[in-house]
Amino acid sequence: MSTAASDASLDFSVRRVGAMVRRYWYLLISSWPRILDLIYWPTVQMLMWGFLQLYVSKNAGFAAGAAGTFIGAVLLWDILFRGQLGFSISFLEEMWARNLGNLMMSPLRPTEFIAALMIMSIVRLAIGMIPVSLLAIAFFGFNLWALGLALVAFFVNLILTSWAIGIFVAGLLLRNGMGAESMAWTIMFLFLPLTCVYYPVAVLPHWLQYVAWCLPPTYVFEGMRALLIDHVFRGDLMLEAFAFNAVLFSLAAYAFVRLLASARAHGALVQAGE
């Protein structure tokens, strides 16, 4: 009987994933402030860092300025940050709507729920990032799309990290309710100094560099600088990032399963509020 149970729990239905994606799509298109919010802040960030880069390159003769490392960094950082936020906000929508009980009592599997959240994080990211990347070309002549296959490698690694963090945060929310909401908004900022978004790893104190090299995005941002400044695509860095992502993703999935089991044991799914 336990075999049958595990078989049933491992069933994966594209139909149910599609239902959840529809649910989030309906929500997104029902509210123009939600769509505006996806574009507004990435645009502000890109403009601010773009103008700062212009200023630095003109006044300090900083070579990296011309190469567009600041704009590149802010756009890639937004993939990491907005990817996680897109995942976590879709999850939070269920808690804000007090709909989690309906979903938990439905045949929806956790894996299907997570798959839908991943899809929505890409949809939300696309809505925000495509217009902003076009604005970067218009304002600063920086063409993110010209990075070609390197951009694909950067994107895959960054989105994997963002999903891993999103899955961990979803587990925290299930276990601790809305008391863990602030984690959804702030957890990624821990990565901002440690993954060396705007400066090389060598800037960090020696001991902190070991920590930085354990985080997959560090490899992406170093790879971006190598590409923009030295015109070299570091495939080795991307492979290392992918390996660390595999570890991070596995740890996040394990944490989610444990947190969900703990939520069931502590009755947290019944009272998924404050």
Add this chain to the structure above:
Amino acid sequence: MDAAATDTAAIAVKDLVKRYKGVAAVDGISFALPTGSVTGLLGGNGAGKTTTIAMIMGLVTPTAGTVSVLGAAMPGQRYRVLHRMNFESPYVDMPMRLTVRQNLSVFAQLYGVPQAKERIAALAGELDLTEFLDRPTGKLSAGQKTRVSLAKSLLNEPEILLLDEPTASLDPDTADWVRARLERYRKETGATILLASHNMNEVERLCDRVIIMKRGRIEDDDTPDGLLARYGRQTLEDVFLDVARGRGEAREVAR
């Protein structure tokens, strides 16, 4: 509890215990609900009704004991049977920004309801929701929202329907209407219904069995008529008050 009855029951609960930090919310209860029965779970606040229902739904892991629903052990085997169950509670909402039609179509897809459009149209007709189908759920009145939740809970024509205070916060007319609809559903489908309620009229009208809980234990378990006769009372409310205030045993002994 009769072993044969437990084996064939739609819902079977045996020696069920749930403790939170050492405090028993449910303390060793057992019951078996035959297919097609309507059972009321009565009890004051903190009696353990919601925790019991949550364990039956697989939302809470028992500390000890077993729960079986349609032959599946909960919560481990819940995905074998969740598509054959559904529930409704005023403490769980449908997403407010989505229209009624959007909400019902999402849940129809989740439950794999065949011919979903026709099913939604039929339910909307039965539950008097047709004119609200394209209105955001959040713009509806409390009674209309309850009918939407009820429509969601009936979408997959569940064999097991769990209801947590289905008519709480409804005006008497709407509450009566909901009860009539539930009675009809049971007659038409032979579904097994378990409802937790504080409303004694509701329990008296709908249920053919009443389980009264107090401090996590089952204090009494009988038909409504059986309870009224044994306690010598005219209404279930008086029976409930006797049990709640510890007068039940005294009255039975006196008789």
